[in-house]
Amino acid sequence: MSYTNSNPNQLPTLNTFKLDPLTPFNRLHLLLYSFSLLLLFYHHLTSSSPLLLILSDLILAFQWAFTQAFRWRPIRRREFPDRIPDDNLPSLDVFICTADPWKEPPMTVVSTALSVMAYEYPPDKISVYVSDDGGSDLTLFAFMEAAKFARYWLPFCTENGIVERAPEAYFGSSSVSGSGSDEEIKMMYEKMKEKVEDVMEKGYVCGGHLDINAEEYDVLKKWKSYTHRDHPAVVQVLLESSKDSDIMGNAMPSLIYVSREKRPTSAHHFKAGALNALTRVSSILSNAPVILTLDCDMSSYDPQTPRRALCYILDPAIAPKLAYVQFPQRFQGLNKTDIYGSEIKRLYRINLRGLDGLLGPNYIGSGCFFVRRALYGPQSPGPGPFPSDLKEFSMTDANRGSMRSESVLKRAHEVTGCNYELDTKWGSEIGFRYGSLSEDLNTGFRMQCEGWVSIFCDPERPAFLGDAPKNLNDALSQNKRWVVGQLEFIFSKYSPLTFGIRKASLLMGMAYAWFFWGFLSIPLTMYTLLPQLALIYNVQLFPKLSDPWFYLYAYLFLTAYSQDLIEFLVHNGTIQTWWSDQRMWMIRGLTSFASGTIQFIMNQTGISAPGFTLTNKATEEGQSERYDNGVFEFGVSSPFFVSLGTAAILNLSSFMFGLLMATRRDGFFCEMFVPLFLSAFGVANCWPILEAMFLREDGGKMPRNVTNASILVAGVICMFGYFVLVD
Template identity: 35%
Template sequence: MESGEDYSLFETRKDKGRHIRRIYAISLFVAICFIWAYRLSHIPAYGKWAWLGLFAAELWSGFYWLFGQALRWNMLFRKTFINRLSERYENSLPRVDMFVFTADPIIEPPMMVINTVLSVMAYDYPAEKLSVYLSDDAGSDITFYALLEASTFAKHWVPFCKRFKVEPRSPAAYFNTLVSTNSHDHNHAKDLDAIKKLYVDMKRRIEDAVKLGGVPSEARSKHNGFSQWDSYYSRHDHDTILQILLHERNPHNSKDVDGFVLPTLVYMAREKRPQYHHNYKAGAINSLVELHGADGYGGPLFIGTCCFHRRDALCGKKFNCQYKNEWNDENEKEVVKANLHELEVESKALASCSYEENTLWGKEIGAIYGCLVEDVITGLWIHSQGWKSIYYNPPRKAFFGIAPTNLLHTLVQQKRWGEGDFQILFTEYSPTWYGEGKINLGLLMGYWRFNYSATTCLPILYYSFIPSLYLLKAIPLWFIPFAYVILGESSSTLIEGLISGGTIKGWWNDLRMWLYIRTSAYLFALIDIVWKFFGRSYSSFAVTTKIVEDDDVSQRYKNEVMEFGTSSPFFTVLATLALLHLFCLLATIKELVLCKVALTGEKMALQVLLCGFLVLINFPIYQGLFLRKDKGRLPSSHTIKSTTLALSACIFFKIWN
């Protein structure tokens, strides 16, 4: 227990299998050291440079593996006692601000966004102490219209959730889980039918507006908030748009149908001008903060959403031993003494482009600017101020998100993350020097694992094609410790996945994506970084779609068929590598069967197994190239281009001496 045996809010325990995990990790490291020693002591006369290249790849992969082991060395697990929270603090719970971000009403549909907002508004928390902010980076009047509709629907949905203890509290998710509307409770069935009808009507109005590409004039005339779009030029050039839709200071429009106060609800689109950099999501985070705003080593990294921050930590306050939890909200009460109109006017100034000029915002206050992954760099900065974070994964998932639904969008997203993480190393906030002496070495290694992720494309790519190509000349490159390291690491990730509730199929798909990301997304991330050093590239923030575009794509997605369907350099790299492995394996089998050439002992056998494994894991690509006829297949141009490149590489290597 942390403190107070009977009334602790949570307990922390260490991983029960940590000793076995550590012994196993040490044995793998010993095997890795054997591999390094073997490479240096058995350099062949023929193929020396390929051999040394493998040593370099294995050397870097070994160090990167060590970074990952730091995150597994001192694992902690937590259990909370939520019922004790109200017992201890009763009515003195702190105010909580919930931030929801959206950037494009097309690829992040308004219905999806407001379902998130409604689920947050229905939290089991005192409504008068809960504020929900929607930051719309597109400044879309359709998204505002959707939130306006949601504010009306919330007056029915929030009391319905509390009355019947509804789970999950996202309307779309809840209605999808219902088998039928039959209920032994007549009142529940009646209320359920009524709330479902309200939701369907709201959904129809919002989706009609999306299809029309604008808000109906009748709806515009009913709310003066739409007048803020009169000066709207484009999503990249507009004034601050801010509207407080629900607030306790407006008693006529802040209560639900049962007469209870609803959480505060605010829409905001920060000002954007072509001459000002808007700093991506970090700028949106800071605008909201200004408005109101790896456990075992001191806490996990901040990598996106699904997290809670103390306002003091985000606002630049350093942690010290004398810090106390002060949940007194007298200061907040002072803020809201002004009427809502005055509060909106004052708040708009905080979200303007010029407000942060020559201030510490983005440097020592709020989310840190200057990086594609503002979350990771902000988390590092917070850790360096002495704050600690904890990781908690409750049995009932606290957050649900929607990931990209096709391969291209996944790779685009991973490219941005890989590029942004590596970019941190060349800023003043690099963990190597900024975190030195401020955070634990184990946590530093955890940051390095993310920072150097893009560089793993080089050893993985080298290991992907050099052993396969050397099969064409029957030259062995492996020995037994290689098999132990690869099988050992693969089995440990499988066991971790199964313990976490995953499946063997899920593990296999994760392994496939691990390979695809490192041989394509990270490769182009690294290329962009190099080009940027020469001033030839500009980092951009790519928003990935979270929806399935049409019925055919949706059906393939449900059937777990990989979606290609378009041309991309990512696919050219993946298809070329996949075909190279296939050609090398077929050529080796031909030599073994037709020419009756024997394998050179166990070393060549392991090499053939690696090539066979790579062929097996690339089966969806072969389907997309040759077997599928649907629109989700790889374009014919990719088939021709990749086949030509792979065959050329094999022929050139075969005849090259």
């Protein structure tokens, strides 16, 4: 059967798309706003504005210009998965990565794996690979238990038409009917969970009371004797489709635990290295032409998702150049106003839709269906998954023999060894690309520069739901890691402003250059300090309310914010969540953007700096309740919070001083309206910080030492500002 969306005489059509209706307005706004920016810099040069203010506006102007690439041709797609026949569906390999059982609880990873094992897809065509870079016997034990539970869970989902097929999500939702079968399967799940948590509490796997056979216990005992950074490769086939069946006698998906070899003297390349190891292992064990990569907490929310991806992968009009189909990252359990901006709607939905109208969305690290052959370099002719010089790497017949056979497992162990990639193109031209903590950004960009395209698939029902950070420090730490990775990518030899514009296109180069997040710390910091200090010392930095140039500043501010708000609302946001999102961009600018930039500079100059850190997926007592109530979580003495506390106090002080002067001095309000407005805007954004410093008494309040340090730093800045602004 033929699949196409380009010829109306060939049916069925698997996908359609249309141009976003906001596009004409965005292009008109681009013209008007560009002219206004030219006027702004003319005013700066003719009015002798401070250099720091000019630099800040210049960075903001460049960031705005890069954003226009996303607004040039955004499109909306629709797919028809019910039109795909069941016969001849391609096999699917699923990659799930975890690295720390304490920050990424094994039961969360297990729930993610079970949700994709239960896809509405031929089970004998699904192979799930779990990469454990933590090298933990606890994680291996959890998946041994999951393999047993899966024999009951998968037929339960099929027979009852369950849609939320992640056990954690299903048993925590209102979908549970309370029937006998529900109660029985829930009891089995709770028993498994209790057993795993008991092992987690003890910190090791012991014998006796655990229901494991001698072979499993020997594997776990041996695995326990290794250390996190020094151990051989482990490839454990827990379920094999051709050998194992569920309680109804149906074939089951294959489930494979992989922990690549680790040696302190070898570079491991973080998540990209783990994904490349899985790529090689899977080519030996299953060799599916389609690969799904998932974060360990990003469970399936729609069992039809693979068929949605196939609406593009099987379309002959798209397939020859298609590298991957990217779904948005969406999150469960966000509070009503999304106080930490965890949805990151611009990054995960708005911008991806804009890129979809160019060469396609960037790879965002999870929820992505890759065409395997695209991972092996530039486009190659023919239907096979490998270029000609790599054919010897894969099995001639992926289904020949057993995954558990000695020869197959021996080869699988070899390709996960530390030295396997030496003198090869892995990580440079083949597989997931190295050189940046943001391996996703780097990999997708390089593929598009090699001639591949990608597709953004954003169905109404989320394909995947993950867990977002539930406290501010974790959210900012996650963003700091992203900033370091982005700067490593931006300042590599594959910079989007040089390599990208040459190899992809001008607009794609601009779009990827938008990830200069680190440099936003400069204007956001300056606008947190300079107008406030100018207000305190009565220094004229901005036009008076009666000056015609004031209307230029008002236009630039109001239209930029209005356009952002409209886009947010069009993508099913609310005014409250938009406010949280823009506030978090300011908070990130003062904290994670700045510290990430500093860490990048330290790394480049050879100064020791903290390495890769995971986002904590575990939630401490009391945090969930405060988060659900929309209350910010501070609680710890983080350097991030000193920066925020300083900004909050400085804005509050300048605003109160400005109000006082406006009541005492004629003309002050007109002369200093802009800095007074910016101070008020700062106070509105900083209110949760001020509240945590002075009004709250719960466990998430700002620590007293952070408050004292913030007051001290704010005082020093005020004194320093006198010498900078006052002649």
